Amino acid sequence: MEVRSRAPGKIILAGEHAVVHGSAAVAASIGLYTSVTLRFPSPSDNDDNTLTLHLKDVGLEFSWPIGRIKEVLPDSINTIASSPTTCSPETIKLLSKLVEEHKIPESQIGIASGVIAFLWLYISIQGNKPATITVSSELPLGSGLGSSAAFCVSLCGAFLASSDSVKVDFGQNGWVAFGEKEQQLANKWAFEGEKIIHGKPSGIDNTVSTFGNLIKFKSGDLTCIKSNMILKMLITNTKVGRNTKALVAGVTERKKLIKFKSGDLTCIKSNMILKMLITNTKVGRNTKALVAGVTERKNRHPDAMTSVFTAVDFISNEFASIIQSSSPDDLEKEQKVEELMQMNQGLLQCMGVSHASIETVLRTTLNYKLTSKLTGAGGGGCVLTLLPSLLSGTIIDKVIEELEECGFQCLIAEIGGNGLEICFDGLL
């Protein structure tokens, strides 16, 4: 039996880091996916009693005899697929032992936490069954586009789709979304995986990767917005990590906004056209370390940092209301969005998560009177640039050219598309 799943990356339009400390944030899924293939051995493969993980993006393969997993985890993991559970520090230690039995080059050591998350999610949902899992991604890893969440969500999608606790219609062709209950379950499990990779995630990345679209998020509170505005983002990457090929996808038009709160869906219409260019800088960095750094700064300066997070909360809420507003004055809305992005970037600098490469993108785009802010954890990674609707294509080409001359990489990706999807027919 074979099942495939895919889950998108994301951009955070406003509120990263502050969202970890309870502020609101606004995020959108992007049309770049992490894909997982899960295959259980057929009865004729009776020698195949291993759990194998192929990580195509980093060229690494891990394989454990099921007997070895049982030896290291003698009490087995007593979780049930329908009940997402946090991995205890003791179990993380045991799973690390399994990962350390494989050589991961020092330059790729960040992958270890992803493999531990994989083991936790697989064994928790599927138990000690032999299987081969292959992961590949269109997302640059560790660049602020939520590859860790897309990794966890796509894994959970495949594991749950082939478990008894989720009812899926095997008869459907092509990519299909889970029902809402199954989406919630995949989202909760993915959050448990993100905890292993990020330390203290807010949950925004796994949520937008699971549900897709455009969302306003506050811990324990989610507003999911589908819009008919055109959001174009340029991603700039600072090239210290691996080379990422330019990926260009279409820009979609969305018909309505969906407000989603505790399981309730409310549709909201929007007429605004907001063009965003996503720019990706390619300086490698680690979300866990950056999130921990902000928390340490908060511990050192609790009052000042609480004020910063409160300001971000206002920015995110205002950002969300502007893009949902029915006012026909797009110019005014764009100017407000630009100001909010500028303010958010300033506050991210206060949190200590900007980087020289990000500042270079800010300066370069400012030469064209364009506003940018980092997206995701910062410290390098990706930067967003707002493209006002009256901006000419020639200017956009010039900005991209100049950014690429700095060694960065620019991509335009679809914003606010589908979330987690599953495919059983093997045709895609």
Ligand SMILES: Nc1ncnc2c1ncn2[C@@H]1O[C@H](COP(=O)(O)OP(=O)(O)O)[C@@H](O)[C@H]1O
């Ligand atoms: N396709 C993938 N293959 C292997 N590991 C992955 C993949 N995608 C994400 N990961 C894991 O997620 C980590 C990157 O997550 P993070 O630092 O949060 O950056 P981001 O989520 O912005 O890409 C990687 O170091 C790895 O552990």
Ligand SMILES: C[C@@](O)(CCOP(=O)(O)O)CC(=O)O
């Ligand atoms: C910094 C943060 O707000 C977003 C991190 O995103 P990314 O892993 O850099 O793509 C952390 C979080 O919300 O969990």
Ligand SMILES: [Mg+2]
């Ligand atoms: Mg991440």
